[in-house]
Amino acid sequence: MNFDPTDEQRRWRDLARDFAQGEIRPRAADLDREQKFPYDIVADMARLGLMGLTLPEEYGGSGGDFVAYNLALEEISRADTSVGITMEAHISLGCAPIVAYGTQEQKEKFLSGCATGESLWAFGLTEEEAGTDAGGTRTTAELEGGEWIINGSKKWITNSGTDITAGATVIARTGTREGVRPELTAIIVPQDTSGYTRGKAYEKLGWRASDQHPLYFEDCHVPEENLLGERGRGFHQFLATLDGGRVAVAALSVGLAQACFDEALSRAKEREQFGRSISEFQAIQFKLADMAMEIELARNMVHKAAWMKEQGRSFGREASIAKVFASETAKRAADQAVQIWGGEGFMEPSAVARYWRQVKINEIGEGTSEINRQIIARSLLDESAEEAKEKMVAK
Numbered sequence: 555m556n557f558d559p560t561d562e563q564r565r566w567r568d569l570a571r572d573f574a575q576g577e578i579r580p581r582a583a584d585l586d587r588e589q590k591f592p593y594d595i596v597a598d599m600a601r602l603g604l605m606g607l608t609l610p611e612e613y614g615g616s617g618g619d620f621v622a623y624n625l626a627l628e629e630i631s632r633a634d635t636s637v638g639i640t641m642e643a644h645i646s647l648g649c650a651p652i653v654a655y656g657t658q659e660q661k662e663k664f665l666s667g668c669a670t671g672e673s674l675w676a677f678g679l680t681e682e683e684a685g686t687d688a689g690g691t692r693t694t695a696e697l698e699g700g701e702w703i704i705n706g707s708k709k710w711i712t713n714s715g716t717d718i719t720a721g722a723t724v725i726a727r728t729g730t731r732e733g734v735r736p737e738l739t740a741i742i743v744p745q746d747t748s749g750y751t752r753g754k755a756y757e758k759l760g761w762r763a764s765d766q767h768p769l770y771f772e773d774c775h776v777p778e779e780n781l782l783g784e785r786g787r788g789f790h791q792f793l794a795t796l797d798g799g800r801v802a803v804a805a806l807s808v809g810l811a812q813a814c815f816d817e818a819l820s821r822a823k824e825r826e827q828f829g830r831s832i833s834e835f836q837a838i839q840f841k842l843a844d845m846a847m848e849i850e851l852a853r854n855m856v857h858k859a860a861w862m863k864e865q866g867r868s869f870g871r872e873a874s875i876a877k878v879f880a881s882e883t884a885k886r887a888a889d890q891a892v893q894i895w896g897g898e899g900f901m902e903p904s905a906v907a908r909y910w911r912q913v914k915i916n917e918i919g920e921g922t923s924e925i926n927r928q929i930i931a932r933s934l935l936d937e938s939a940e941e942a943k944e945k946m947v948a949k
């Protein structure tokens with residue numbers, strides 16, 4: 555067993571770390587306060603190859619592996635999870651399905667600008683009635699005269715309304731199967747398509763420098779060839795997309811947990827009470843030790859799940875384990891970081907107050923903790939205890 559990253563993986567991690575600490579971290583508080591999408595940062599990340607890290611080189615991407623991507627994403631998110639989610643939603647949700655299911659022609663047409671990171675691509679699944687229960691999708695797409703006619707709406711779609719967004723892949727109901735089950739299909743919708751509009755950006759608790767909008771489709775026509783993959787395979791496609799996304803959101807959570815730890819450690823060393831550094835109190839030391847332990851475990855789980863995906867193995871359960879554990883680790887780390895900062899940590903200018911606000915979404919986006927626990931439990935129930943243990947230990 556080898557825990558060392560390859561030279562290439564290390565190169566991506568270090569590149570992301572240097573850029574994140576030098577260019578993103580110093581601006582994270584202002585971006586959060588002003589709720590500004592950081593076009594210049596995203597452009598610089600595109601130039602460095604980070605916005606297309608795993609995307610194929612033939613379309614302008616960087617061709618890096620999935621482990622490298624998660625190492626880089628942790629570093630970006632350690633500086634600012636708003637920028638982290640912009641990178642993650644573009645690569646894992648927006649572009650990965652086009653890479654996985656797109657035709658050659660679709661990849662040339664839609665991936666080229668996106669693989670370099672000059673343009674962004676979004677993924678629209680969630681609706682008013684279809685959150686965790688994506689089968690509740692109401693948006694419809696009807697095939698008529700060689701075109702899909704889309705009607706309905708989506709909500710909270712990341713990267714959908716920036717000045718550099720090129721389009722979205724949208725899950726729509728294209729019929730029913732066995733008379734009852736919705737037939738869900740993925741359809742590519744370029745940004746300038748008539749009948750496709752975006753509503754106002756949301757006011758949010760965290761990820762405030764990232765971009766989310768509601769999407770509206772009113773008799774929106776796109777050519778039949780904008781079908782992504784097979785008709786009726788939308789459900790399968792978004793489940794597979796979300797597996798990859800969950801590992802990445804786990805990496806993002808580890809980055810945020812690490813940022814909480816960084817702040818907690820430096821404050822613990824600096825702050826004096828009762829004539830000595832608070833880091834000399836065992837109560838504070840135990841908090842730091844617990845944070846470090848959990849972060850290490852969460853990071854290892856992210857690396858394992860990412861490595862399994864890279865090996866082409868089934869990794870759905872590991873993705874859910876990583877997502878739940880890392881997001882909850884980050885929540886506990888944010889809480890303890892504020893505690894170690896005391897009243898200063900409750901004041902908005904402090905980084906830990908911002909982290910405390912930002913951390914909650916990690917337990918919700920790309921599958922809530924509840925649904926991920928169900929995925930883990932179901933996968934265990936579906937196989938014998940011995941098989942499960944073998945998979946957990948020896949995979």
Ligand SMILES: Cc1cc2nc3c(=O)[nH]c(=O)nc-3n(C[C@H](O)[C@H](O)[C@H](O)COP(=O)(O)OP(=O)(O)OC[C@H]3O[C@@H](n4cnc5c(N)ncnc54)[C@H](O)[C@@H]3O)c2cc1C
Nearest residue numbers: 677678679680685686710711712918919920921922924925
């Ligand atoms: C900032 C932000 C960005 C987002 N970006 C995107 C995006 O780019 N694309 C996209 O498609 N979506 C996006 N989403 C949507 C996100 O994926 C959903 O919020 C998430 O899937 C949960 O759906 P919901 O919020 O409707 O919660 P609900 O489904 O309404 O769930 C509410 C509560 O009930 C629980 N619950 C629901 N069903 C069950 C069950 N069967 N068993 C046990 N508990 C259950 C949930 O775990 C949760 O605690 C984004 C959301 C946010 C807030």
